[in-house]
Amino acid sequence: MSAKVGILGAGFIGRIHATCLRRDPRVTLVGVADVVPAAARRLADEAGVPAMDGLEALIDAGAQAVFVCTPNARHVEPVLAALEAGLHVFSEKPMATSLDGARQIRDAAARARGAYQIGFNRRFSNVYRFARQRIEEGRITPRLAQMKHNRGELVQPPWTGDPAVTGGYLYETPVHLFDMGRYLFGEVVAVAGAARQSVYRELDGFVMLFTFASGVVASVTSVAHTSWFFPYERVEIYGDHCTVVTEELERAWFAPGMREQVEAIDCFHMTFEEKWGYLAEDRLFIDTVLGERPPAVTAEDGYRATELVEATYRAARTGQPVALPLGG
């Protein structure tokens, strides 16, 4: 069986998904659409498919599913339109740049014929799977954690420096870390901390504390102006005389006990698409399109990550702890 898929947004991530989809024999790409004709043409030519100007054209070309790869604040409109038209939707992160937008998508996805999956690719990377597996097997029971996810700059692509398009820095890279917190430790029940505006036109540095329903407390640091100094992404999970550490999407370690050998993985030689989880998330989405499984990352996951971003902004701006779930 073949899945007819279109790509909306022919930039950096649109190209990555096109690469992954072309490696899946079950996929027929029906077209690549972008508001900038030259961008659509470039990627469409690479993929050997027609270039188009928008969602309607992809639907007319027979798309059953669409990858929404437009900038952050431009996800809600095409996602709602595609769900309304009965398509399956893979949306890049973030789900939306407001709680209201996320709620609209969550509600639409619950009613829709098609499925919705959100692009939290890190869930499918080997390093975070390594961590989660050790938790699931009971080899470590997390008590505390330290989570860091910095960005070198808000310069590339240029819209990342415009909060009107990103929704705010936290909707950029940090939203991945927030989802990772939920993936590893469950729901967050309280957020506290402080933020600074140091370099850009918005709050661009956060030092927060997340408390999870499981009892885990995690420090969560994210700064937007660090330079791309490695490791800009690092998670440490502490248990009973045992520790898991992940570094970028490259390496992970598990120290199981006081005098035991450390287990390690090194993903250096893997392809980028595989290492970062893109290949797996796209394959799973195609499974869903073909009716073989429910979405691997759900609309509820997208909504909860949005809620966590909004709670973090609220806590940072007021200086007061914020309890979750948010009402209203």
Ligand SMILES: NC(=O)c1ccc[n+]([C@@H]2O[C@H](COP(=O)([O-])OP(=O)(O)OC[C@H]3O[C@@H](n4cnc5c(N)ncnc54)[C@H](O)[C@@H]3O)[C@@H](O)[C@H]2O)c1
């Ligand atoms: N999951 C990840 O690891 C990851 C990595 C990078 C980007 N992203 C997300 O993917 C999205 C795109 O990021 P990018 O880096 O590819 O940006 P980009 O600027 O490289 O590409 C975005 C493309 O969308 C096009 N576009 C803008 N508005 C459009 C519209 N209304 N209809 C059709 N096309 C439109 C632009 O012309 C551009 O070609 C963002 O939401 C970003 O947060 C996710």
